Amino acid sequence: MKDPQRILQLLGLAARARKIVSGEELIIREIRGGRARLVLLSTDASHNSRKKIKDKCASFNVELHEFGDRYDLGHATGKEARVAVAVTDNGFATKLSGLLNEYNRG
Template identity: 45%
Template sequence: MTKLLSYLGLAMRAGKLVTGDEIVHKALRSGDLELVIVAGDASENTKKKFRDKCHTYRVPLLIGLDRFAIGASIGKADRVVVGVSDSGFARMMREQLAIMSEVEYIE
């Protein structure tokens, strides 16, 4: 989990991360995202919304971590939804999922 959080921080500093419900939703619609991450402690409504949207736009979705860990890793207040726009960062994060069991990953 530590590597995944580190990758989130690197992606944020590189300008390859978008945060917030509406901004991530807009980036999904425009085809700019390679991966979406939703906090495991998000509301069921938020999880369902992004499951459906990611399925529609064929973007991998990760549900896990918690809003405080996500926020801390990117230097912001707690965050529920983030989107990764860079394929390299998205690939590195997906590779970490092979060794993590506390997340739900939907391709």
């Protein structure tokens, strides 16, 4: 089932519940602090941003998904373009993880 809309809607819900963090430095701080549960990286992120976030997620064992472009992520969270978003809530992260895995398999 390829429905990116459900993922974006859930991301918007998490944003309204203040359970996400965006901005490269803030995301890295959340990963280091053990608060990031899941990180979404836009498919059009720069090479440097992509490498920095991927490496951090790998070393701190945080689930990482590439999904949508910076405008999709920004629009879903009610902000301008966002290259990456970290979800800090277990419930939202678990649900998003399921939807993303399903989406990527589809």
